[in-house]
Amino acid sequence: MASATHPQPVHPRPAIELHETSVVFGSGEKAVTALTPTTLRMDRGDFLALVGPSGCGKSTILRLVSNLIKPSSGQILLGGRDAAAKEMRIGMAFQNPTMLPWLTIEKNVMLPLKIVEPFKRSFQRDKKGAYRDRVHALLAQVGLKDFANHFPWQLSGGMLQRANLCRALIHDPDLLLLDEPFGALDQFTREELWQTLQELYLDRKPTVLLVTHDLREAGFLARRICVMSARPGRIISDKAVTMPQPRDIGVIYTPEFVEMTQGLRELIAQVRK
Numbered sequence: 001m002a003s004a005t006h007p008q009p010v011h012p013r014p015a016i017e018l019h020e021t022s023v024v025f026g027s028g029e030k031a032v033t034a035l036t037p038t039t040l041r042m043d044r045g046d047f048l049a050l051v052g053p054s055g056c057g058k059s060t061i062l063r064l065v066s067n068l069i070k071p072s073s074g075q076i077l078l079g080g081r082d083a084a085a086k087e088m089r090i091g092m093a094f095q096n097p098t099m100l101p102w103l104t105i106e107k108n109v110m111l112p113l114k115i116v117e118p119f120k121r122s123f124q125r126d127k128k129g130a131y132r133d134r135v136h137a138l139l140a141q142v143g144l145k146d147f148a149n150h151f152p153w154q155l156s157g158g159m160l161q162r163a164n165l166c167r168a169l170i171h172d173p174d175l176l177l178l179d180e181p182f183g184a185l186d187q188f189t190r191e192e193l194w195q196t197l198q199e200l201y202l203d204r205k206p207t208v209l210l211v212t213h214d215l216r217e218a219g220f221l222a223r224r225i226c227v228m229s230a231r232p233g234r235i236i237s238d239k240a241v242t243m244p245q246p247r248d249i250g251v252i253y254t255p256e257f258v259e260m261t262q263g264l265r266e267l268i269a270q271v272r273k
């Protein structure tokens with residue numbers, strides 16, 4: 001029993017818990033089961049990649065976690081509270097960065113500080129001081145030091161996605177949700193961005209849920225990879241990636257890594273049939 005002198009250690013609740021969570025879109029004959037009852041747990045600071053055939057429900061899980069949709073059955077908890085409680089700060093990045101074209105990169109990246117508490121309350125006071133410094137430091141970390149005053153249309157796709165990662169992280173989110181963030185980039189730029197994301201993650205340790213079709217991306221970045229079956233989706237494999245971090249890009253050519261991604265590819269090929 002806990003006593004005043006020997007308190008029980010506090011174990012924070014997992015960042016994300018899905019308990020027998022299902023999602024059905026529509027009803028009657030037109031009902032589409034996007035996710036069969038699924039149980040998943042992510043501890044704080046974990047980095048999980050979700051992979052699987054197209055249409056298997058990966059983005060549906062992201063939408064559940066970001067509270068954009070409600071489960072049809074079961075529960076979804078963030079930090080032990082219902083996802084709707086919105087107590088966790090969330091950052092998101094998708095395949096096509098949606099920067100506001102009339103704002104500079106600095107102002108685009110600063111946007112979450114204008115919207116999300118506790119930053120919002122001192123936005124007017126800090127936007128030209130502490131918040132501006134914060135944005136510039138993050139832009140410098142991803143190699144965009146000299147682009148703060150440029151407009152989105154003046155940046156390449158890879159630079160825009162770097163800025164997009166900055167915007168997703170500027171408010172120190174507890175959860176970072178990434179849906180195919182590098183899908184539109186060429187292989188070289190993509191690999192550069194993997195390294196940038198790895199550095200940002202190891203620096204800040206948010207809980208990251210990454211949806212991707214790129215098995216090398218999953219293997220390079222994640223600490224855990226879950227494979228989903230074809231629709232109606234469910235998780236059929238959940239494995240740790242044991243290679244230590246930080247990982248050098250050369251790791252993707254090692255036999256251990258190639259064996260891991262081949263195993264994933266074969267599993268997905270089987271469930272696609």
Ligand SMILES: Nc1ncnc2c1ncn2[C@@H]1O[C@H](COP(=O)(O)OP(=O)(O)OP(=O)(O)O)[C@@H](O)[C@H]1O
Nearest residue numbers: 025032033034053054055056057058059060061231
């Ligand atoms: N609003 C909706 N109404 C009806 N069906 C939907 C809706 N949203 C998604 N679906 C269906 O639910 C299933 C899962 O969709 P989801 O976008 O989660 O798949 P995904 O694994 O992310 O696919 P992809 O890899 O192709 O992006 C798909 O069959 C999709 O057509």
